[in-house]
Amino acid sequence: MIYFPKDNPPNISPDLAGRTECSREGRNYRTTLHNVQESDSNIYLCIEYVTVNDHHKILDGKRTIVVVKAKTGGALKQSPLYASPQQGQSVSITCVMNSSRGDEGIYLLRTHVQPESVLSVSNQSATRIPPAFAERLEYWREGKQIVITLHNLQENDSDNYVCAEEVRHGKNTRLLSASGTMVLVKEGEQAYSQKACSDSSWFIYSLLIVVALLFCALVCCTLYHVNVLF
Structure with missing residues (x-):
């Protein structure tokens, strides 16, 4: 401090x-x-x-x-390193810890765009999930492995997600971290097709208006010449 x-x-x-x-x-x-x-x-x-x-x-x-990464092999293992789901899809992050329990707790952290703790599981199995992921996160744990799934991903969920394990050494505690999973959420195909359809509709409407104006101009010009002749 x-x-x-x-x-x-x-x-x-x-x-x-x-x-x-x-x-x-x-x-x-x-x-x-x-x-x-x-x-x-x-x-x-x-x-x-x-x-x-x-x-x-x-x-x-x-x-x-x-999150300070370990120089030795003591760091956690995490996969995948990169994920690029579409908007509305899910991604699963697998973390393998050094111990089968985690002395103090296990975390999934966002570390770049919007730093925060996405999941916190204490050694008494008390779970904390922020409101933004309350209905979109689930996990299961077996031995040293924990699998965390994030559902219905949105573009603002894009970030680097890092697994961390809080362990006790004597009177002190420290965080052991993994390399992280870079999640880049792409715009969904449905949203893209709707946008493309909307753009196409506007183009067609604009084209029809131009054609109608040209037709009106042609009619007016023809009537003008007819009046001149008579």
Whole structure:
């Protein structure tokens, strides 16, 4: 944890001391963490403490999910590496953990476009799913393997999805992560055909209007010449 007092240097927790650079420019705060370790994997949240009418208020800021990949073979295995379903289709992500239980919990995280936890399963089997996926996510688990299926995918679901396992080492916990699955949701064929049909209909209507105008102009021109002759 890092605390930025208003008029004093930042206070940095011991586990980050010596590896952290902090800077401030106006209302913008920047923190750079060097020599990251697997134990640094976590969800980092910026919080601002303000005083309103002599009452303290906490304002939540942007969340950043940091997943540090292991250098050794200790990382989780995840497949597929890439999926490109059409809008409305489903995709299944398979994760193979190092342990058969996960000391503290198992997660599926979105890490790029919209960082958030999509699935959280604790070691007591308590499950947390955000409202956006509440009716569209199912999973089953057997031994070290967990299969997570996301249904009725939309274009805004496109992101990198990473499996992570929270394990305990002594008094500390850390996240072991997989390489992730890049999901790119394409526009559905039905939506595309409807759009193409709509575009085609507008083209036909426009063409008919042009033909009608040309016909009217031709009729008017013919009548004009007839009147001149008589």
